[in-house]
Amino acid sequence: MSLTSRQQAILKAIVEDYILTAEPVGSRVLAKKFDFGLSPATLRNEMADLEDEGLLRQPHTSAGRIPSDLGYRVFVDVLMERGGDLPPAEQRVLERFTFDARDLFDILQQTAKVTAVLAQCTAIVRAPRTHVAKIHFLQLIPLGPRDMMVVILTDQGATINSLVMLPTEMSEGELGVLSSFLNQHLRGQPLDGLTGKVVAKMLEEMRHYEDVIHALMQRLVTTNDSGERVFVSNASFLAQQPEFDDSAKIRSLLCLLEREQTLAGVLSVLGGGEVPTGARAGAHIAIGRENPLPDLHACSTVTATYSIGGQAFGEISVMGPTRLGYPRAVVAVETMARHLSSTLTRLFGFRAT
């Protein structure tokens, strides 16, 4: 399948027009809108050839052509210029956006929002499970006579606030002592390794608080299981697309967006866990049936991995119909991934120390 440069130009024009209008593009409008210096008849011949190659298809005999999944693939791989910068208006949006956020999850939520605005479609950001994280700081806060809150900051920047019921009443003073004791012993410990040795060693020194320590550990272990978190923004964009005007389709996509676990799985597959190399993190594009889930076979996703201190952390992804504004989406996702990586590295890159 080698395309002449004219065929490439025609394919590019068709894809771009269809992305814009969502209408099948026929030979006449193609000749009119784009100045190929060719008549509709000639374009028809070329379009028939492109269809033979599997790059275009017709919704029905007497309609214009629309790109096939393969056609979009060629478009994004060959025809589309990648690596451009954001258009000025979006650039300004991004500049005005500083992470005046509260913690990691807030930052990710805001990232999803801004990405959705920049890419003008639905955006999803995934944070990894916290159970691989290490404890950076731990604090016990007294609530009532039998309740406390334990605040943990992980080396990934996530804050875990967990309510714990005390097996026995404890005074504020006691909690304070226990708090700094725990903080000393648990700093640097991975959250999923809070059993065995570490606990045994603590119990040796603090036999008196055995019950509390056990209750606490118990709680932290169960908290861990809460799984990955995903942040979705602008889900209603999908409902606005003409290709999803069928309410059954909208429904299936909405349901998917609500199943956090599934969504997290999709993103981590799409990101592929690749550590972005070089200064520019490359976005991964999945078109139509290239997506892992059947529900997404009418969608395209553009996904980039973000990192902390050079280590892959999670993914930023945007989603829309296969008729997606790929250039804009790629720039948005890549820009936000870089932006997020550098912010997180600055704030939470302390693991290196």
Added chain:
Amino acid sequence: MSLTSRQQAILKAIVEDYILTAEPVGSRVLAKKFDFGLSPATLRNEMADLEDEGLLRQPHTSAGRIPSDLGYRVFVDVLMERGGDLPPAEQRVLERFTFDARDLFDILQQTAKVTAVLAQCTAIVRAPRTHVAKIHFLQLIPLGPRDMMVVILTDQGATINSLVMLPTEMSEGELGVLSSFLNQHLRGQPLDGLTGKVVAKMLEEMRHYEDVIHALMQRLVTTNDSGERVFVSNASFLAQQPEFDDSAKIRSLLCLLEREQTLAGVLSVLGGGEVPTGARAGAHIAIGRENPLPDLHACSTVTATYSIGGQAFGEISVMGPTRLGYPRAVVAVETMARHLSSTLTRLFGFRAT
């Protein structure tokens, strides 16, 4: 408008059947399904009377009747038995559900989820703005040489984790000292009153850290503006309803659910800020055009206020088409409001001390 008991029974049957089937109910099926001992013709007469009263309406001449907004109103006010308990299956769901949550917002998110399951429709929970809250505990956590995180637990149980950039480098030791100093001085202070006297007094004692204190206060003030938070669960339920099979309607509802500020406003209007009196918090039902927003004119909402220590705090609400399972929704919302109130009061009722 005084209804005979027979008319009441007929209205009740029509509402319940329509809620179940979503089909206009005609005189024949009514006579068949419900054993009134009356012929379809008699029912037709009664139904015509009910229509004259404005309680029923016909989608078109040759269709059965469906309840009007007013019909639903009479149903929920007069005909429906309120205050029943959850059906056994749901009871078990609730029992199995303990708030193994991390903090206030987690609890609210989970409450939304469970409410959605119990009521079998879309659920929304609102948390009040944090700026009226008082500081219960404050802790500074060092991140890097120029960054720290301040963790605040408010008397409402909300944790605020805010990243702050330090104007000058500070050692961990310095931060620790400053942390306990701030904690002493700010405990009990309302978050929106962090100016004037309190700050002046602190600066007097800690002139050395003037810059840091100013930066911190600055940040806390801007953090406050983040507005109310709402937690939505099971939004896709709306897309499943036959009355919203038009994609334009789905779209407008989805957009509404994404506008947190608007949604928060709606809930606080619906809740009416009433402090629930007595042991049983009464749910407020808004049917169709009784709802404040035009987007909600085809919807019904059932809203209950939850409280901490007897003081109204936020709302739990469920939303669906006017053809809503009101009995189930009312029980679900009221039960969850009670459940949530008692949990929050136990955990965060320390303001009384």
Added chain:
DNA sequence: GGTTAGCACTCTTGGTATGAGAGTGCTAAG
């Protein structure tokens, strides 16, 4: 050989007619 005009063909779309079915309102009888 590539390009183009012309033309027959196909398929969707919108509008109209039509018959079946459902449900009603009304009248008159029980």
Added chain:
DNA sequence: CTTAGCACTCTCATACCAAGAGTGCTAACC
């Protein structure tokens, strides 16, 4: 007061038709 019967109305599904859009193919043209 209740009910059977019946004419009437309206939706829904189907079929049909004409208009419009776009194609593929053929033959002529440069």
